[in-house]
Amino acid sequence: MFHHMLMPIRLTLAAACAIALLHAAPALAQQAAEVHLNYSNGAFQPNEVRAPADRPVVFRVKNLDSKAMEFESKSLRVEKVVAAKSEGVINVRPLKPGRYEFYDDFNEKARGALTVQ
Amino acid sequence: MRAGNASGWRHATVFAFALLCPGGAARAEGAESWKEIETKYIFGFTTGSGIGIEGEKEFTVDSIGRFGKRDGHYAATETKFEYEFTPSQFIQIEFGALGSTHNIGGVADLDSRNAAAFAGGFAEFRYLALERTSNNPFSVTLAFEPNVRLIDETSGEHVHNYEFETAVNADVELLRNRLYAGFDLLYEPEVTWTATGDTIREATLGGSAALSLRITPDVLVGAEVWYLRHYDSPTFSAFTGDAIMLGPTLYVQLTPKMFMIAAWNCQVWGREVGNSLPLNLSEFQRNRARLKFAWEF
Numbered sequence: 001m002f003h004h005m006l007m008p009i010r011l012t013l014a015a016a017c018a019i020a021l022l023h024a025a026p027a028l029a030q031q032a033a034e035v036h037l038n039y040s041n042g043a044f045q046p047n048e049v050r051a052p053a054d055r056p057v058v059f060r061v062k063n064l065d066s067k068a069m070e071f072e073s074k075s076l077r078v079e080k081v082v083a084a085k086s087e088g089v090i091n092v093r094p095l096k097p098g099r100y101e102f103y104d105d106f107n108e109k110a111r112g113a114l115t116v117q
Numbered sequence: 118m119r120a121g122n123a124s125g126w127r128h129a130t131v132f133a134f135a136l137l138c139p140g141g142a143a144r145a146e147g148a149e150s151w152k153e154i155e156t157k158y159i160f161g162f163t164t165g166s167g168i169g170i171e172g173e174k175e176f177t178v179d180s181i182g183r184f185g186k187r188d189g190h191y192a193a194t195e196t197k198f199e200y201e202f203t204p205s206q207f208i209q210i211e212f213g214a215l216g217s218t219h220n221i222g223g224v225a226d227l228d229s230r231n232a233a234a235f236a237g238g239f240a241e242f243r244y245l246a247l248e249r250t251s252n253n254p255f256s257v258t259l260a261f262e263p264n265v266r267l268i269d270e271t272s273g274e275h276v277h278n279y280e281f282e283t284a285v286n287a288d289v290e291l292l293r294n295r296l297y298a299g300f301d302l303l304y305e306p307e308v309t310w311t312a313t314g315d316t317i318r319e320a321t322l323g324g325s326a327a328l329s330l331r332i333t334p335d336v337l338v339g340a341e342v343w344y345l346r347h348y349d350s351p352t353f354s355a356f357t358g359d360a361i362m363l364g365p366t367l368y369v370q371l372t373p374k375m376f377m378i379a380a381w382n383c384q385v386w387g388r389e390v391g392n393s394l395p396l397n398l399s400e401f402q403r404n405r406a407r408l409k410f411a412w413e414f
Contacts, residue, residue, distance in 0.1 A: 074153040075249070077170040077206045093206045098250035101153060105373060 030094060032056040035114065039071075039082070039104065040064035047112035053097045057114070059090040070105035076114070079105065148294040151334045156256070156288045159337045160299035160327035161366030161380030162407055165288040166256035168209035168245050175201040177411040183271075185403025187394070189223025193402075195236060195270060201411075212240040215266065219273030226399075230273050237266040237278075243286075254290040259283075269309065280307035299327040299341075306351035320351045321400075327366065335370035343382060347400040358397040360387035362405065374414065380407040 033055050038045045039062065051057045061071050063082040071090060072079040082088035095116045104110035156165035162181075169175070179197040199213035217236035222229045241262040249256035266278035285302040305321040323346065329339030343362040349355035362382035370376045382405045387397030396403070 072170070074155060074170065075251075077168070077203070079170050079172055096248075096250050096252070098252045100251075103152060 030055050032058045032091070034058050034060060037061045037112070038064055039069050039110070042104070042107050043110050044112040048115065049112070050115050050117065051095065053116050054094045056094050057092040059092065061088045061090065063088070069107065069110070071102060072105040073100060073102035075100045076102060148292070148331065151294040151331070153294065154331065156297055156299070158376070158378050158409065158411070159297060159329045159366075159368045160288070160339060161341045161364070161378065162343065162382060162405070163299045163301050163325040163327040163341045164260070164284065164286045165297070165299045166245065166249075166258040166286050168207070168243050168258060169201070169203040171203050171206050173203050173413060175411050175413045177201060177409060179409040180407070182406045183402040184405070185398070186224045186227070187398045188225055190220070191224050191227070191402070192220040193271065193273065194218045197239065207245045209243040210241070211243075212238070214238050215264070217268050217270070217273070221273065227272050228274070232273055234268050236268040237264065239264040249290060255287065256289075257285065257287045260286055275312050276309050278307060278309040280305060295331050297329045299325075299329065301325045318349070318351055320348045320353065322346045322348070322353065329366060329368065337368040339366040340364065341366055341380070341382070345401060347397075356390060358387065358389040358400055360384050360397040360401040362401070375410070375412050377411070378407065378409045381405070
C-alpha cells in the first residue's frame, strides 16, 4: 500500500527534474544580455531599458542609497533584496518580445520597465 | 499579427466593459498605473495560472468547508497547512499537511460523528506552460497534486485514500491590471481502502470559468461557476452524477506580504443516476466555502 502512495510522488518529482533540465539547458547555452541599473534617491536610473528577445537577461542593480531596496517584478518573476551601497545580480530567463515592469517593493514610487525586442 | 489580434480583442473588451459598467473605461485607464498582480488566487476555487516569483516562499492556511446533504446536518472541513516555493521562473512546488473536521448527524448512508483529526498530506507541482506577456494576455499552467488521506473527506471514516489531482489552470487578462478571466480543467482519480477492506476506485472530472474584477489595487471581487462529474471508476466508465456550483469570490491584499481569499459556491443544479430528486447531494454538497490566508517571506 505504501508503494501506491510513493509512486505518484516519484513521478511528480521525476517530471519536475526533467522539465527543470529542459529549461536550464538552452539558457546556459546562450550568452546573457546585461542590463545595468542604478538606484538612487528612491528611483531607478535609467527607468526604461531594453534587451534582445530570446536571450537570458542579467540585471546588475547598484543600490547607491543608504537603505536596502527590493528589486521585484511579477512579469519577470524575480525578486532580490539589494543592501545599501551594494550591487545585486538578478538572472532572468530568455524573454519573449514585450514590456516587463519592475519596481522597488519597499518603495511604491520607484518603477521601471524593460522592453524586449 | 498575433499582437494585433490581442490588441483588437482587448479594445473590444474595453468597449464591452464600458457598456456594462458606466465609467468603467475611465477607471480602467487609472488601473494602468497599478502594479501587476499574481493571478493564482484571485478566482476563488478556480486556480489561476500564476506560479509566484523565483525565490519567493509562502506559508498558507487554506480551509475548505462543505455543508449540506439531502437530510440531517452535515458540515465537513479540510484545512491545508502549506509551504509553497518557486525554485525557478517556470516551476512552483507546494507541500503540507491536512487537517479535517466532521460534524455529521442524521444523514443517510453516513455515520453520525463529531471529530477533528490529522488527515494526511499532499504535494503539488506546477509548471508554467504558456506565460503572459504584454503582447499575449493568455497564461496556462499544468498542475499535479498527489494527496494521501487517512480520513475520508466525505464521511470522516478512517481510510487509506490516494488521489492524484491533475489540472490545467488558465487565465486571461481582459483589461490591463483590472479584469481577469480564469478557467480550470480538473481530472481527479483516486483509490480508497476502507477499514472493512473494501477497495473503492472513483474519479471526478470538471471544469470552471471565473471572472475577477480589481476594484482597488488591493481588492478583487468576482464570480465563478464549476461543472463537476463523478464516476465510480478512474476511466469514466461508471458515471454516477454531476453538479453545477456557482458563487462569489473575494481576494484582498492585506499587506505587501500577506493576502486572503474567500469564496462560496452553492449547488444550483445537479442529478444523481438512479435518483429523480433534484441536485446531486450524494457525491457533492449543497454549499462549499473557502477561506485562505497566506504569508510571503
